[in-house]
Structure formats: C-alpha cells, structure tokens
Amino acid sequence: MDNQNNSIQIQDLEKTNRILRKKLERCENERRQLESDIATKEFLLKKVICELENSQTNLQQRSQELENTLDSLHQMQAQMIQSEKMSALGQMVAGIAHEINNPVSFIYGNLSHIREYTYDLLRLVQLYHHYFPNPPAEIQTERQIIDLEFLEQDAILVLDSMKIGTERIREIVLSLRNFSRLDESEVKAVDIHEGIDNTLMILQHRLKASDKSPEIQVIKDYGNLSPVECYAGQLNQVFMNILANALDALEEFNAKRTYQEIQANPSWITIQTAVVDSEWVRIAIADNGTGIPESIQTNIFNPFFTTKPVGKGTGMGMAISYQIITEKHGGKLEFISTPGKGTEFVIQIPLQQPISCSIVLSAEC
Ligand SMILES: Nc1ncnc2c1ncn2[C@@H]1O[C@H](COP(=O)(O)OP(=O)(O)OP(=O)(O)O)[C@@H](O)[C@H]1O
Numbered sequence: 001m002d003n004q005n006n007s008i009q010i011q012d013l014e015k016t017n018r019i020l021r022k023k024l025e026r027c028e029n030e031r032r033q034l035e036s037d038i039a040t041k042e043f044l045l046k047k048v049i050c051e052l053e054n055s056q057t058n059l060q061q062r063s064q065e066l067e068n069t070l071d072s073l074h075q076m077q078a079q080m081i082q083s084e085k086m087s088a089l090g091q092m093v094a095g096i097a098h099e100i101n102n103p104v105s106f107i108y109g110n111l112s113h114i115r116e117y118t119y120d121l122l123r124l125v126q127l128y129h130h131y132f133p134n135p136p137a138e139i140q141t142e143r144q145i146i147d148l149e150f151l152e153q154d155a156i157l158v159l160d161s162m163k164i165g166t167e168r169i170r171e172i173v174l175s176l177r178n179f180s181r182l183d184e185s186e187v188k189a190v191d192i193h194e195g196i197d198n199t200l201m202i203l204q205h206r207l208k209a210s211d212k213s214p215e216i217q218v219i220k221d222y223g224n225l226s227p228v229e230c231y232a233g234q235l236n237q238v239f240m241n242i243l244a245n246a247l248d249a250l251e252e253f254n255a256k257r258t259y260q261e262i263q264a265n266p267s268w269i270t271i272q273t274a275v276v277d278s279e280w281v282r283i284a285i286a287d288n289g290t291g292i293p294e295s296i297q298t299n300i301f302n303p304f305f306t307t308k309p310v311g312k313g314t315g316m317g318m319a320i321s322y323q324i325i326t327e328k329h330g331g332k333l334e335f336i337s338t339p340g341k342g343t344e345f346v347i348q349i350p351l352q353q354p355i356s357c358s359i360v361l362s363a364e365c
C-alpha cells in the first residue's frame with residue numbers, strides 16, 4: 001500500500017516537474033523574445049537619435065547659411081545705398097561742372113577780346129588828349145567825374161584779375177569733372193595726388209575760417225609716386241569719406257572749444273603719401289580731432305555703424321571704403337586712434353592691379 005502511494009506521489013512529482021520545466025522553457029522563450037525586442041527597440045531608438053542629431057546639425061547649418069545670406073543681403077543693401085549716394089554725388093558734381101563750364105568758357109573766351117577793345121579805346125582817348133589837350137568844359141568835367149587817369153590804370157588790371165578769376169573757375173570745373181570720373185569704371189593708372197587735391201577742392205568750404213573757428217590747416221607731404229593703377233572714381237570716394245570724417249571729428253572737437261583755445265591748439269589734417277617697397281603705395285590721412293573711443297573701434301568698418309546724429313551720418317562711409325580698398329584693390333585699410341588726440345587712417349594699395357594683366361592676357365589670346 002505504501003509502495004503504491006509512493007509511486008503515485010512520484011508520478012505526481014514528475015508531472016509537476018514536467019509542467020514546471022515547460023513553464024521554465026516558455027519563460028525562457030519569452031525572456032529571449034523580450035531581449036530581442038529590447039535590442040530592436042534600442043537599435044531603433046539609436047537610429048532615431050542619430051537621425052535627430054543629423055537633422056539638428058542640418059538645421060544648424062541651414063540657420064548658419066540663412067544668417068550668412070542675411071549678412072550678405074545686409075551688406076549688399078548697404079553697398080547699394082552708398083554707391084547710390086556716391087553716384088548721385090558724382091552725377092551732381094559732373095552736372096554742375098558741365099553747367100558752369102559753358103558760361104565760364106563764354107567769359108573766358110571773350111576776355112581777351114574785351115581786353116583788346118579796352119586797350120584800343122584807351123589808346124584812342126590818349127590820342128584825343130594828345131591832339132586836343134584843351135577840350136570843352138563838359139568833357140573836362142566828365143573826365144574828372146570818371147577819374148580818367150585812374151580808369152586808364154585800373155581798367156586793364158581789372159580785366160587781368162578777371163582773367164585770373166575765370167582761370168581759377170576753369171580749374172575748379174576741371175577738378176569737379178575729374179573728381180566725378182563717371183566715365184571711368186575701369187582700372188586706369190592715375191596720379192593719386194590729383195584725386196586727393198580734387199577731393200580737397202570739393203571740401204574747401206569746410207576748411208575755411210569761420211566766426212567760430214580759424215581755418216583748418218591741411219599739411220601735405222606727398223612722396224614721389226608714379227601713376228597708380230586703380231578705379232580712380234572709387235578711390236576718390238575713399239578719400240572723400242576719410243577726409244569728410246576727419247572734418248566731422250574736428251568740427252565736433254571744436255564745438256566744445258573757444259576760438260582762442262582752437263587758435264592756441266589749431267586743427268589740422270595731414271596727408272602723407274609714399275611708396276612702400278616699390279610695389280605698394282601708402283596714403284595716410286590724419287586729424288587731431290576727437291579720436292575714436294576704444295570701445296567702438298572694432299565697429300568702424302561695420303555697415304550702418306555711426307555715432308553721428310540721425311540725418312547726418314548713414315554709417316556707410318567706412319564700410320564701403322573698406323570694401324573698395326580691400327576687395328576692389330586688394331589693399332589694406334587700417335587706422336590708429338587715440339581718444340582726445342586724433343585719428344590716422346592708412347590706405348595701402350598695390351601700384352598695379354592684377355586685373356590689368358588679365359585684360360592684357362585675354363587681349364593677347
Ligand atoms: N577721423 C575720425 N575721427 C573720429 N571718429 C571717426 C573718424 N572716422 C570715422 N569715425 C567714426 O566712425 C563712424 C563711422 O564712420 P562712417 O564714415 O562709416 O559713417 P558716418 O561718417 O557716421 O556716416 P556716413 O556714412 O555719412 O559717412 C563715425 O560715425 C565716427 O564715429
């Protein structure tokens with residue numbers, strides 16, 4: 001009986017054992033399945049993370065590209081405004097020069113005739129006087145009224161000084177036409193000094209003495225330069241921008257000083273030119289105006305940066321000048337400034353532009 005019971009128990013145990021093994025096997029399978037699921041999900045997750053990282057990098061690249069495009073659009077807009085401004089100035093200058101040229105040529109052309117006629121008339125009067133030393137009283141009175149002796153001496157002098165004056169106007173007209181150089185968009189070998197002098201001529205009215213301040217001295221120290229290959233009209237714009245800024249700085253400085261203080265420590269602009277190692281020229285323009293505070297020195301060449309009141313400055317002069325010197329001429333534009341003492345801008349450009357070689361080469365081809 002005991003044996004029978006034992007064998008039944010063993011059978012039960014074996015059955016339970018089988019069931020448990022099966023359960024274990026199933027659990028094992030489920031565990032494997034779960035592990036494989038986790039691996040797949042982990043793989044998928046990594047893939048998603050990787051894709052997200054990639055798209056984030058792409059987004060960063062795109063936003064960088066957009067920023068660059070925005071920057072260049074900003075620059076382009078700035079250049080357009082400035083070149084529009086300068087070309088308007090050039091056109092206006094050329095227009096005025098043209099309009100003045102005709103009447104002045106009239107006067108200048110007729111001055112030699114009027115001088116000859118006056119000379120002839122005076123000779124005739126002298127002849128009359130010689131042969132009729134005692135004219136009637138009416139003529140004698142008239143002679144006294146018009147002060148004939150003085151008139152005889154002065155008439156030719158007046159005409160000569162009118163000739164000098166019209167010659168000066170003709171020179172100014174020529175300078176204005178040279179300054180605008182609207183016809184010259186190509187590289188040309190020019191006398192840099194002529195460009196600087198023409199620019200100074202246009203700014204002449206700002207150098208003159210006024211009731212608030214004495215004349216601003218311009219000290220020129222021109223080196224022996226051979227003609228420089230450049231875009232002459234654009235280089236003149238750079239001279240114009242730098243000189244106009246120097247004058248603004250001097251005016252700003254002088255606005256805080258009395259006439260006597262300015263007289264004791266006069267305002268000046270120096271212009272030095274020199275050849276550097278036979279391939280480059282250096283043009284330095286300095287003033288003893290306000291100077292540029294250190295905190296803003298890094299912004300000077302940025303488009304639209306200005307410290308001037310609204311309506312006075314656009315903040316484009318230096319940005320465009322920098323572009324003309326560095327990009328158009330392959331040169332350098334730098335400055336040194338001490339607040340309260342003054343500023344010096346230094347332009348360096350090659351004597352020859354590579355573009356002229358390519359023009360020659362392509363012509364030869
Ligand atoms: N010689 C100088 N002395 C003192 N500050 C200067 C001088 N040159 C330039 N600056 C400073 O640099 C700034 C930028 O000059 P920039 O010529 O580009 O613009 P702007 O003169 O203000 O306006 P605009 O576009 O009409 O010339 C000026 O506002 C001024 O603060």
Ligand SMILES: [Mg+2]
Pocket residue numbers: 241244245313317318
């Ligand atoms: Mg300026």
